Amino acid sequence: MQPFTKHTGLVAPLDRVNVDTDQMVPKQFLKWITREGYGRVLFFDWRYLDDGKTPNPDFVLNAPRYRGTSVLVARANFGCGSSREHAPWAILDYGIRAILAPSYADIFYNNCFKNGILPVTLPDAQVEEIFRRVSATEGYRLTVDLETQTVSDVAGLKIDFIVDPFRRDCLLNGWDDIGLTLRYADRITAFEESHQPSALLYAPLDPLATETR
Numbered sequence: 001m002q003p004f005t006k007h008t009g010l011v012a013p014l015d016r017v018n019v020d021t022d023q024m025v026p027k028q029f030l031k032w033i034t035r036e037g038y039g040r041v042l043f044f045d046w047r048y049l050d051d052g053k054t055p056n057p058d059f060v061l062n063a064p065r066y067r068g069t070s071v072l073v074a075r076a077n078f079g080c081g082s083s084r085e086h087a088p089w090a091i092l093d094y095g096i097r098a099i100l101a102p103s104y105a106d107i108f109y110n111n112c113f114k115n116g117i118l119p120v121t122l123p124d125a126q127v128e129e130i131f132r133r134v135s136a137t138e139g140y141r142l143t144v145d146l147e148t149q150t151v152s153d154v155a156g157l158k159i160d161f162i163v164d165p166f167r168r169d170c171l172l173n174g175w176d177d178i179g180l181t182l183r184y185a186d187r188i189t190a191f192e193e194s195h196q197p198s199a200l201l202y203a204p205l206d207p208l209a210t211e212t213r
Contacts, residue, residue, distance in 0.1 A: 001114070004097060004116060004172065005145075005146055006144070007118075008144075009068075010068050010069050011072070011134050011140050012069035018077045018080055019075070019079065021080070021082050021087035023081070024086075024091070025044070025090050030084065038086055038090035042094045068095070070095050070098070071100065071142050073099075073100045073130050073134060074099060074100070077104070078101040078104050079108025080105040081105070088112050088115040089115065091117060092117055096117065097116070098118045098119075099117065100142075101119070102124045104119055120151060133155070133157065141153065146163070146168060149161050
């Protein structure tokens, strides 16, 4: 997993509450067997018209000023709906590394950290201020710094945020669940070698030697 330390990027405003994972990645795309490529179907039903090919000019991420977005500011309860991990896969594959919102659905929030995305929780008033600045300034960019736990811009905005220390360490070091386990590979190997099962317990039975009654 790619570590997250500090990221500066173009901000796009998704001014909707209760954005759910079913809308992030519709069900017809869940059969893919790889996590790559989901960025092209992120918010599919919002990004495209009914033909599934023509970009919807009314959707925010299709606006020329938001091309290249890597920071998303959203409203409350972001990531609700089903628990599909495809949603953070799609967000990351699209190029978004940080999300700013007042609240998140728990499973989506946890999955973000496991996939190299930083979901920052901010009070409504601060989120509203960021929406205002995005609207007023084309090309508006934010720096999201996980080491100092701050969100800032070049115009003097600076907001502190809180994140669980364990999740912070994992994201700073790029440790997903597999990465955390591999940190103890030597201990796991030593344990397995010292606890080899007895050969007698797993010896195949000789049917000719088994008494039949």
